[in-house]
Amino acid sequence: MSPHVFEGKRPHTGDFPSKTAGGAVGRADLLRRGVTERLEELVGGLAADADPGDVYVGWVAAADAAGCPARFRASGVDGWGFPGWSPALAAGAVGRVALARHLDRHVTAVAASNPALPHPLAAVKTWMKEARETPTSPVAEWVTQLTRQGDRAALAVTASLATRWIAGFVRVLGWPLPEGLVLVVDDPGSPSARRGTPAFRPRLSSTRRVAIAVASKPDAMVGTVAPSGRFDVLFHRANSSDDLTLAERAAFEATAASLAIGIVPRAVVLTVADTGERLRFPVADDLLERGADLAVDVVRQRLRASEVAGDEYGDAVPSSACRYCSERETCPPGVAWLIRPGRRHNGLPVLTS
């Protein structure tokens, strides 16, 4: 799972459709079958009276479930579902579409050899103005709604965060953007962008009906999405945490993208604005296996949450997150961790007297 520095531009080497077991399509087929079998087994063992509802498997759920299964199960419907748009959640979507509009007008349309560097704040404001006139995506409708409500503060914060998203993306990837990079947006009609791929929805033969969707939402694709698998899926983060999480993110996204697209990509690229890093994870089988484990575990925990009558904390993984966890007063491992002797804060011992 070792990352490599992303090199960006690559020579076009053509597409070689491969449906053999070792090809990009064959590997994705194999992965789909393997994940479906594992999900089949989990759903087949679900208690008769359990009702897990729809199970959406994205990176946030995967990170939460892997971080502390007990906490993930306890987060409930509100924690598992999409919480609704907010400036923080909208930042990436707005940043992408605003940058795509800039590319449409100043790069793609004019085939410029020396394209104009975007001005992030101006690009975002221009898009917001247009979106209010003709909203064509869920996030544009949300921005329109904010305008109607006169919520200037939320609009300002959204513009600020989206500006930072564009600035970080362009700063880390360089300008002009790498050859073959195409942004992924919800807004239709942009020649500089493409729509996202629908989630993978396994067809389970179990008599129990549990709707499962495994989704990957990259910020961009680099290269042509074709059966050759000669493309990268790219995810941009405004903030990083640690290397372990980045590797886990790469694993999950490699698997989720392979499942959704039906083709195993060449690599997962993670760009991180706060550190300036560009990490490239070639999609090897061990990365896919780890990602499958992460995805399947989300379903496992969701099914278990629908079965467990009371609180269950046996598999809790205490960490600094316990300080903010809703279960911090009732979860024995968490309580013990918070009051443990010799506890550390930010890597240093804590003195109380």
Place this chain on the structure above:
Amino acid sequence: MAGGRTQFARGAGSATGGTGVRTIGVVLAALLGDPSRLGQPVGGEVLDEARAILDHAAGSGAGSWSADEPLRLAKASVRGLLECPRRSLADPDLLDSGDLTNIVLGQIVDAGAKLATLGPAVPPTVAAACEYLVAIGDERVADHLLDVGAEAAEALLADAAARLDPLVAGWPATIDGQWWPRVEEPVRLRLAGGAVVVSGKLDILLGGPPTGLPGLVVELKGGQWHDSVRQDGHLYALLVGLRDGVAPAAVLSIAAADGATQLEPIRPEVVLHAAERVATAIETAAAIAAGEPARACPGSYCAFCPLRPGCPEGTAAHEAAA
């Protein structure tokens, strides 16, 4: 270069007070209008040397930490480890949050200046700054205003307006898009494979790669000037430099309560000094993590240190001061 340190007259915090905070906008506008006044930013060899200083410190002490459980440093912890290592270990739950009213005032002024940077049609008001804070998910100001009651809240908001209004009245009406105005820009440095992490969040960042313009960090303090503002600015310049491959050309620090302003050019010595400070903090932390007792270094902070009752040095210093 426009000035080393410019300390404006105090007293600008009242609505009819001095003109210091108005002048800040003029300073900023002048710099943006003529970027050559910012001078040449530090890059290349100096940043390599700074990186080597930090790598050495992190490498020698990293055995105590891992990427899973790293040493996390930020401006306050670096300062704390250098001032009084023992106090820097105080349980966060025991730390007095300080003068809440002043903190709230600072947050409002900070938010207002950030809003002004984002370029609204009219200068932001205290009410707009409070709404901005709620919109970013920071409810502390709103909660505090409710807690203190209507009369005190009104007085606090009036005080905030006295600081904010002149500040934003003098702010550049629009900052040219080529400066890439960004607020709350996060920056992070990972050392020793992630075992040591140093991070910060810049109030305002203008220019820098890939804009082709020199970088300018603007740090806003709602309260009065104190010298740690400089040290924080140095740290940010170091972190941005190591991230972007070129340091900001200058840091413009503003204390809205007294109008104090400092434009500090980021020279090679400043970058290296900032790296040495962080390295010393890492080495101090490594010694503590390895089991050495944390030294107590008494200072004015002993007055509100939660560890003072059990600290002979702190108790003696506090009694002597009293």
